[in-house]
Amino acid sequence: MNVILIGYMASGKSTIGKILANKLNYDFIDLDDYIEKKEQTTIVNIFKSRGEIYFRKLETAYLKAILEHKNNVVLSLGGGTPCYGNNMDVILSDTNSKSIYLKTSIPALVSRLKNEKSKRPLLAHIETDDLLSEFIGKHLFERSQFYNLAEAKITTDNKTESEIVEELLLNLL
Ligand SMILES: Nc1ncnc2c1ncn2[C@@H]1O[C@H](COP(=O)(O)OP(=O)(O)OP(=O)(O)O)[C@@H](O)[C@H]1O
Numbered sequence: 001m002n003v004i005l006i007g008y009m010a011s012g013k014s015t016i017g018k019i020l021a022n023k024l025n026y027d028f029i030d031l032d033d034y035i036e037k038k039e040q041t042t043i044v045n046i047f048k049s050r051g052e053i054y055f056r057k058l059e060t061a062y063l064k065a066i067l068e069h070k071n072n073v074v075l076s077l078g079g080g081t082p083c084y085g086n087n088m089d090v091i092l093s094d095t096n097s098k099s100i101y102l103k104t105s106i107p108a109l110v111s112r113l114k115n116e117k118s119k120r121p122l123l124a125h126i127e128t129d130d131l132l133s134e135f136i137g138k139h140l141f142e143r144s145q146f147y148n149l150a151e152a153k154i155t156t157d158n159k160t161e162s163e164i165v166e167e168l169l170l171n172l173l
C-alpha cells in the first residue's frame with residue numbers, strides 16, 4: 001500500500017508526508033526532492049536551464065518509476081504533478097495506492113507562500129501579496145479539477161500538523 005499526497009504549493013504535502021510516513025513506518029519520498037537527487041540539480045535550475053516542459057516530462061517519468069517499483073511509501077507530489085500528462089490517470093489506476101488531497105484555502109496559501117516564493121519558480125516573479133493572491137486564486141481554480149479527483153480530501157486550515165496526520169490515519173483505516 002502507498003499513500004499519495006496531492007495539493008497546491010505549500011498545502012503541506014512534504015511536511016505532513018514525512019510525519020505520516022514515520023507514524024506508518026513507511027518510507028517517505030518527496031517527488032521534488034527525488035527529482036533533484038536523481039538529476040543532481042535543483043528544480044529552480046531545471047526550470048531555468050531546460051524550461052518547465054522538460055521538468056514536467058521528468059516529473060511524469062519519475063512518478064511512474066516510483067509507483068512501479070516502490071511499496072509501503074508515503075509519496076508527496078509536487079504541486080503541479082496531478083495536472084500534467086496522464087499523471088492523475090496513472091495515480092488513480094494504481095490499485096496499490098490511495099490518493100489524498102490536502103485542501104488549503106487561498107488566504108492560508110498566500111500567507112505561507114509570500115516568504116517562500118524564491119524556492120518556487122512559478123511564483124518567483126510575482127511582486128506583491130495582492131498579485132500573489134490573485135495568481136493563486138486563478139491557478140487553484142484551474143488545478144482543483146485535478147486535485148478533486150483524489151480518492152479522499154482533508155482540509156488543512158486552522159489545523160496543526162499533528163491534527164492533520166491523525167485525520168489522515170483515520171482516513172486510511
Ligand atoms: N498545518 C500547517 N499549518 C501551518 N503551516 C503549515 C502547515 N503545514 C505546512 N505548513 C508550512 O507551510 C509551508 C509549506 O509546507 P510544505 O513545504 O510541506 O508544502 P508542500 O505542499 O510540500 O509545497 P510544494 O508543493 O511547493 O512542495 C512550510 O513552511 C510548512 O512549515
Ligand SMILES: O=C(O)C1=C[C@@H](O)[C@@H](O)[C@H](O)C1
Pocket residue numbers: 008009032043077078079080081119120121122
Ligand atoms: O505547483 C507547481 O507546479 C510546482 C510545485 C513544486 O512542488 C515543484 O514541483 C515545482 O516548483 C512546480
Ligand SMILES: [Mg+2]
Pocket residue numbers: 013014015030032076077078
Ligand atoms: Mg513539497
